[in-house]
Amino acid sequence: MAEIRINVLIKANPGKVYNALSTEEGLASWWAKQTVAKPEVGFVNVFTFGKQFRNEMKVTNLTPNKRVEWKCINSIDEWIGTDISFDLEEKDGNTILRFAQSGWREVTDTFAGCTYDWASFMKSLKLLCETGTGTPS
Amino acid sequence: MAEIRINVLIKANPGKVYNALSTEEGLASWWAKQTVAKPEVGFVNVFTFGKQFRNEMKVTNLTPNKRVEWKCINSIDEWIGTDISFDLEEKDGNTILRFAQSGWREVTDTFAGCTYDWASFMKSLKLLCETGTGTPS
Numbered sequence: 143m144a145e146i147r148i149n150v151l152i153k154a155n156p157g158k159v160y161n162a163l164s165t166e167e168g169l170a171s172w173w174a175k176q177t178v179a180k181p182e183v184g185f186v187n188v189f190t191f192g193k194q195f196r197n198e199m200k201v202t203n204l205t206p207n208k209r210v211e212w213k214c215i216n217s218i219d220e221w222i223g224t225d226i227s228f229d230l231e232e233k234d235g236n237t238i239l240r241f242a243q244s245g246w247r248e249v250t251d252t253f254a255g256c257t258y259d260w261a262s263f264m265k266s267l268k269l270l271c272e273t274g275t276g277t278p279s
Numbered sequence: 280m281a282e283i284r285i286n287v288l289i290k291a292n293p294g295k296v297y298n299a300l301s302t303e304e305g306l307a308s309w310w311a312k313q314t315v316a317k318p319e320v321g322f323v324n325v326f327t328f329g330k331q332f333r334n335e336m337k338v339t340n341l342t343p344n345k346r347v348e349w350k351c352i353n354s355i356d357e358w359i360g361t362d363i364s365f366d367l368e369e370k371d372g373n374t375i376l377r378f379a380q381s382g383w384r385e386v387t388d389t390f391a392g393c394t395y396d397w398a399s400f401m402k403s404l405k406l407l408c409e410t411g412t413g414t415p416s
Binding site: 145146147148149150240241249251253254255257258261262264265 | 287
């Protein structure tokens, strides 16, 4: 099994980052503009990119200001069954964000391309939390 | 052993990307502004970030328009002994870049932080090759 792991320091408190990761408005402001989401364990968030790339993510863990976790239940084949998690650790009023997408069957070109894309979206999340404006797709 | 893998499409031909990866001027324009480098197998390129973070990378492979490879011989402890490679594949006049840093002893916070940083620098390399201006440190 392979795993994408990305850490970044966000100069905002964990509450602000948690909000961006759990609410529809937050998620639409850094990841997919077309987002249907609820901060509710068991709810299936739907993220659509353009007309074709639709992701269904079941919310499996919501620990306020600490952790958000999803199970991918519908997407491209390589993503189905992967777990996506965001861990937040407070440090001096800021947030260390630890992102992971685990359960990849193997390291492929898609894996390496998604690593680039996820890092770009972590930058978007950081910008959203620090400046109020992200760069969602 | 763990490995960082990042792919990105660069809208420029492989010759342009190879130049940015092998010459002092190219490397200083997307990675470290303070670069001493030669496009010569066996030469030790030195990349310095600020006053403290100094990287010595021995050039181990230069295949024009195809591949650049370095062995890290001096840097932070976790980087020493790792191999860094850039593979270029031409596609419709553009370049598929496949980056890897292999030989990490384990997946750590540094590994995950470097994944974020390398992806940012791949974006800088892409910008340099596509627009003439990167964002080196």
